[in-house]
Amino acid sequence: MATGSFDGQVQGLNQLQKQEQRKYGRGNYIPNVRVIYWSMRVMAFAGVLMFLVAAVGAWLYRKRKLERARWFLWTAIASIALPYIAATAGWILTEMGRQPWIVQGLLLTSKANSPSVSTTWLGISLGVFISLYLALGIVDFVLMRRYARPDRPGPQEEPPLPAVTY
Amino acid sequence: MDLQIRWFCLIAVFWSGYFLLEGFDFGVGMLLPFVPRDESERGVMFQSIGPVWDGNEVWLVVAAGATFAAFPAWYGTMFSGFYIAFLLLLLLLIIRVVSFEWRNKNDSPRWRTAWLWVNATASAGTDVVQARL
Numbered sequence: 457m458a459t460g461s462f463d464g465q466v467q468g469l470n471q472l473q474k475q476e477q478r479k480y481g482r483g484n485y486i487p488n489v490r491v492i493y494w495s496m497r498v499m500a501f502a503g504v505l506m507f508l509v510a511a512v513g514a515w516l517y518r519k520r521k522l523e524r525a526r527w528f529l530w531t532a533i534a535s536i537a538l539p540y541i542a543a544t545a546g547w548i549l550t551e552m553g554r555q556p557w558i559v560q561g562l563l564l565t566s567k568a569n570s571p572s573v574s575t576t577w578l579g580i581s582l583g584v585f586i587s588l589y590l591a592l593g594i595v596d597f598v599l600m601r602r603y604a605r606p607d608r609p610g611p612q613e614e615p616p617l618p619a620v621t622y
Numbered sequence: 623m624d625l626q627i628r629w630f631c632l633i634a635v636f637w638s639g640y641f642l643l644e645g646f647d648f649g650v651g652m653l654l655p656f657v658p659r660d661e662s663e664r665g666v667m668f669q670s671i672g673p674v675w676d677g678n679e680v681w682l683v684v685a686a687g688a689t690f691a692a693f694p695a696w697y698g699t700m701f702s703g704f705y706i707a708f709l710l711l712l713l714l715l716i717i718r719v720v721s722f723e724w725r726n727k728n729d730s731p732r733w734r735t736a737w738l739w740v741n742a743t744a745s746a747g748t749d750v751v752q753a754r755l
Contacts, residue, residue: 570698570701570702570705571702572702572703572705573702573705577705577706581705581709584709584713585713588713588716588717592716592720595724599724599727599728602728
């Protein structure tokens with residue numbers, strides 16, 4: 457598939473490593489194979505699983521059993537996580553797969569960091585963002601739970617106002 | 623005209639557009655605790671920027687993106703040199719955006735007042751950081 461023909465040759469990692477060493481000098485040009493191998497599979501399997509869940513749902517709908525099939529409804533709720541898992545795995549795949557380059561053939565990741573930003577500050581900013589998103593996520597969850605309660609009418613929206621004319 | 627000069631002008635337009643349009647949102651945000659006399663007036667003020675703030679903020683995204691694409695060295699120097707300032711800017715923008723979305727998700731006056739102050743503080747804070755830059 458990669459070469460577009462049936463008898464094309466795909467080069468192995470070790471050959472590529474030798475080629476790149478000749479081209480760009482000494483160094484390790486092989487990305488973390490284990491991580492790429494698994495993130496690719498997690499992404500692909502999560503995607504196929506989504507198709508399967510959708511297909512089962514369509515079949516149940518045709519049989520007019522969709523509303524009563526509790527086991528499927530629970531499966532559907534659980535599979536809300538699938539797109540997020542697939543997207544995250546795909547993101548890891550691209551970001552880890554392009555190592556050690558940040559721009560292929562031009563700039564190594566190890567040479568692309570800012571000398572003026574210390575590791576401490578990177579850690580602080582990462583921690584701040586993680587805790588902020590965690591807090592927002594918790595509030596969001598609480599809000600959604602309130603909305604999901606069947607007995608509680610939703611809060612009043614902002615009353616419709618006449619559009620402002622200029 | 624050289625490509626560099628063309629891009630420089632384009633980026634100047636993007637940054638000016640952001641400061642002009644989003645500056646209006648920040649101004650309204652800062653006046654929120656002081657100008658309106660009742661809840662319905664507060665609603666009017668929120669709604670006056672409600673539909674446009676996200677469009678105005680895209681100017682910032684485009685400006686930063688264009689800087690990155692056209693002048694990587696400039697972008698790299700600016701964003702790592704002002705790392706803390708940009709971190710602060712981003713945090714303030716995030717909580718300001720949340721205040722638009724969450725304010726009317728609950729009827730309790732405390733909730734609404736809290737988000738109003740979040741919006742006002744974040745608007746003022748963003749302006750302070752931008753002025754410092």
